[in-house]
Amino acid sequence: MLTRAACMARAGGGCLLALSCVFAASDALAVGTRTFDLDSLEEFSGGDLKGVAVSSDGGVRAGFSVGNVPLTDASSSFSALALADGSVLVGTGPSGKVFKVVGDRAALFADTGALAVTSMIEVRGVIYAASMPDGKIFKLSQGKAEPWVTLPNTSHVWALASDGKGAIFAATGPEGRVYRIEPSGSHSVYFRSDEPHLVSLAIGEGGELYAGSSGKGLLYKIAGPGRATVLYDFPGEEVKGIVAVKRGVVYAIANDYGEPPEPPKRAPAGARFPAQPSTAKPIRPGKGALWRFDAAGRPEKMMSHGEFHYMSLAADTEGRPYVGTGAEGRVYTVDDAHTVTLVADTDDRQIGALTFGRSIYLAGSDAATVHRVVAQGGSEAVWTSRVLDAGLRAKFGHLSWHATGALEFSTRTGNTGAPDATWSAWSAGSSAPVTVTSPSARFIQVRARWSRDPKAVLSEVMLPFVTDNVRPVVLEVDARPKNAGKESKEAIPSSGSEPPKHDSVLKVTWKVDNPDNDSLRYRVNFRREGQGLWRDALRDGEVLTKSEYEWETTALPEGKYRLRIEASDEPANPPDLVQKHAMESGPVLVDNTPPIVRDLSLTGRRLRVRVVDGLGPISRVELAVDGKPDFRTLGAADGVFDTADETVDTDVSALVSPGAHIVTVRAYDAAGNFVVRDLESR
Known part of the structure; x- marks a missing residue:
C-alpha cells in the first residue's frame, strides 16, 4: 500500500491523486483496481464538515451545528463575552465596535471609536472593554461606550481579568506591564516584565495571576505585586491565550512565527480603514501548540499544528479546552488521551474568539461573523469528503464503510477540481454498501448523513475505482x-x-x-x-x-x-x-575498430602522419617522446579533425629535442578506439 507521504508527493507533482487518498495497490505503481481509503483525521477533514466532529483516532461523529450571523462594518473579531441571558458581546475591528448577538440576530451595542476591542469582562454587572491603540478601558452599556481609564505608557490593552472582588487586571504593551485597577478607577503597576507586550491573562483558583507575553513567549505566574516567576518559556514568541480550569489546571496556547508579530497600528488620519487593522509587518502563518499545566506546574503539550497558529482559547463547563485557529477558521479540542477532535470547520479565515455560556459562540474574521452552536449532531449533521481525484476518468465501484450505527451515504462526480454546475446531482442515499451509480468521471465526493442515528461514529470509507487505460x-x-x-x-x-x-x-x-x-x-x-x-x-x-x-x-x-x-x-x-x-x-x-596509421615519417623535426578509420571521424592525434606518458596534442593539416581520413604535417622541434629519441604517435577515432605507432628520430 502506498504511504500517505508518497500519495501526497505524487499529488504535488500533478501525477495522479489528491492528498485525501491512500491506494490499495502495488508497492509503487498502479495496477488495475485502486481504492480511496479514508480513515484518519487528515483524510476525513478538508471537505464540508456540517455539524460533525473529526477526531485524530479516525472517527467522525456528530459535532457542532452552527449558525451564521454577519457583523456589519467589521472585518475581524477580537474578543467575546457571554452574558447571563445567553446572548454574547463581540468586540471587533477595525472601528472598535461591540455587537450584541441574540440568537441569530446582531445589533450594535456600543462604539468605542478605538481600532479594536481586544478583551471584555463583566464585574458586578458592569461591562468593561479593553482597546488599542490608545491604552483605554471603557465601560459599556446599551448604546454607550464611556472612557473609564487611560493607562499611562500604554498603547495596547490586550487582556482583562478580574479577581472576583472588584479589582481588574490589565495586560498591556509596549512596556509589558500588568496594571491593577480598583473600582474607583485608580490604578497601579502590579507587575513589570522585560517583554514588550503582555497579551493574555487568567486568574487561577487560588487567586494567582497568569500572564503570557509576546516577544520571547513567556508564561508568568504572579503571586502578588511584583512577585512573579516564569512558569514556562515556550519555543515560540507568543502566549496568545490562557485559561484556568478546575483542580488548578491551566491551559495556554503558544505560537511560533519565527519572529515576534508586530501589533496592529491605527491607519493614518483621514485614511479609510483597511480590511483589518494594519501592521508594520503582516503576521505570517505560524505554528500553534496547546499546553496543559497541572496544579504542580508540570507542562504537557496536548496538541500542535505546524500549518497554522492559534488565535483563541476557551474551556467548557467541564474544563475541556477549545482552540480557534488562525487559518481555515477551525475549532479543535483535545482530551486527556491526546485525541484531537475537529469540532467546527467554518468558512472564516480565523476564529478570533470563543465563549462558552448558556450558548456556545465562535467569532470569526474576514468578514466578522458570529457562529452560534445551535445543536450538537442530529439530522443536520452531514460529512462531505474533500474532492477525491482519480487522476483520469474512472469507473467507481462498491462504496462501503465501517461505522457504529446507521448512516446514509450518497456520491456525486464531475470533471472539474471544484464542484460546479457540470457535476452530477447527489445520488439517492443508501444506508447499506452499494455500487456507485454516479457517472464515470475524474473527481468524486462522498457524503454521509447522521439523520438515522445521531450517535453513529464513522471510522472508515472505502471506494474502489478503475481509471481509463491511457497509452504510455x-x-x-x-x-x-x-x-x-x-x-x-x-x-x-x-x-x-x-x-x-x-x-x-x-x-x-x-x-x-x-x-x-x-x-x-x-x-x-x-x-x-x-x-x-x-x-x-x-x-x-x-x-x-x-x-x-x-x-x-x-x-x-x-x-x-x-x-x-x-x-x-x-x-x-x-x-x-x-x-x-x-x-x-x-x-x-x-564502432569497436581502431583507426589505421597509413603513413608515419619524421624528417628532421617535421612529422607527417596519415590516419584512416573505417567510420571516423578521426578526433585526436597526439605525440609522446621516449616513453614518457606526457602526450601532447597535434593539429590537423587542414586545421580541423572532422573526417575519417586525416593528415598531420607539422614541425615538432618544440617537442622533440636534438638527438636520438623514440617518438610515439597515438590516434583516436570519435568512438574512443585508438592506435599507437612509433619511430626513432636521429
Whole structure:
C-alpha cells in the first residue's frame, strides 16, 4: 500500500491523486483496481464538515451545528463575552465596535471609536472593554461606550481579568506591564516584565495571576505585586491565550512565527480603514501548540499544528479546552488521551474568539461573523469528503464503510477540481454498501448523513475505482557510450579535452509519459541504417521494466544503427486493454575498430602522419617522446579533425629535442578506439 507521504508527493507533482487518498495497490505503481481509503483525521477533514466532529483516532461523529450571523462594518473579531441571558458581546475591528448577538440576530451595542476591542469582562454587572491603540478601558452599556481609564505608557490593552472582588487586571504593551485597577478607577503597576507586550491573562483558583507575553513567549505566574516567576518559556514568541480550569489546571496556547508579530497600528488620519487593522509587518502563518499545566506546574503539550497558529482559547463547563485557529477558521479540542477532535470547520479565515455560556459562540474574521452552536449532531449533521481525484476518468465501484450505527451515504462526480454546475446531482442515499451509480468521471465526493442515528461514529470509507487505460508515450530516446558523461553529446570529442575512452557498451535511456501510472514493460530493438529488419536487443526471456538498458555491441559490425523503444502497459491490464507506443532513436554509431596509421615519417623535426578509420571521424592525434606518458596534442593539416581520413604535417622541434629519441604517435577515432605507432628520430 502506498504511504500517505508518497500519495501526497505524487499529488504535488500533478501525477495522479489528491492528498485525501491512500491506494490499495502495488508497492509503487498502479495496477488495475485502486481504492480511496479514508480513515484518519487528515483524510476525513478538508471537505464540508456540517455539524460533525473529526477526531485524530479516525472517527467522525456528530459535532457542532452552527449558525451564521454577519457583523456589519467589521472585518475581524477580537474578543467575546457571554452574558447571563445567553446572548454574547463581540468586540471587533477595525472601528472598535461591540455587537450584541441574540440568537441569530446582531445589533450594535456600543462604539468605542478605538481600532479594536481586544478583551471584555463583566464585574458586578458592569461591562468593561479593553482597546488599542490608545491604552483605554471603557465601560459599556446599551448604546454607550464611556472612557473609564487611560493607562499611562500604554498603547495596547490586550487582556482583562478580574479577581472576583472588584479589582481588574490589565495586560498591556509596549512596556509589558500588568496594571491593577480598583473600582474607583485608580490604578497601579502590579507587575513589570522585560517583554514588550503582555497579551493574555487568567486568574487561577487560588487567586494567582497568569500572564503570557509576546516577544520571547513567556508564561508568568504572579503571586502578588511584583512577585512573579516564569512558569514556562515556550519555543515560540507568543502566549496568545490562557485559561484556568478546575483542580488548578491551566491551559495556554503558544505560537511560533519565527519572529515576534508586530501589533496592529491605527491607519493614518483621514485614511479609510483597511480590511483589518494594519501592521508594520503582516503576521505570517505560524505554528500553534496547546499546553496543559497541572496544579504542580508540570507542562504537557496536548496538541500542535505546524500549518497554522492559534488565535483563541476557551474551556467548557467541564474544563475541556477549545482552540480557534488562525487559518481555515477551525475549532479543535483535545482530551486527556491526546485525541484531537475537529469540532467546527467554518468558512472564516480565523476564529478570533470563543465563549462558552448558556450558548456556545465562535467569532470569526474576514468578514466578522458570529457562529452560534445551535445543536450538537442530529439530522443536520452531514460529512462531505474533500474532492477525491482519480487522476483520469474512472469507473467507481462498491462504496462501503465501517461505522457504529446507521448512516446514509450518497456520491456525486464531475470533471472539474471544484464542484460546479457540470457535476452530477447527489445520488439517492443508501444506508447499506452499494455500487456507485454516479457517472464515470475524474473527481468524486462522498457524503454521509447522521439523520438515522445521531450517535453513529464513522471510522472508515472505502471506494474502489478503475481509471481509463491511457497509452504510455515514449518521448525521447538517447544512446551513448556507458562511460560518457551525461552532459556530453558531442559527435566528435574536443581535441583539447581528455582523450575519449572507448566502451563497447552503449547506455540507452528513454523518457516516457505515463498518465495513469501503470507499471510498464519495455522492448528494445535495433536495425542497421539502410536495412528494414528490426532485431531484438534483449536476451532471451528478459523482461525489462526500467527505462534504461546497457546494449553490448562487441559482436556487431561497425556502422550506424537505430534503436526502437516500445513501452507497453501489459503488466497492469488484461490483453484486450493493453496500450503500446514505440519511438525510434536517431543514428547511433557502433564502432569497436581502431583507426589505421597509413603513413608515419619524421624528417628532421617535421612529422607527417596519415590516419584512416573505417567510420571516423578521426578526433585526436597526439605525440609522446621516449616513453614518457606526457602526450601532447597535434593539429590537423587542414586545421580541423572532422573526417575519417586525416593528415598531420607539422614541425615538432618544440617537442622533440636534438638527438636520438623514440617518438610515439597515438590516434583516436570519435568512438574512443585508438592506435599507437612509433619511430626513432636521429
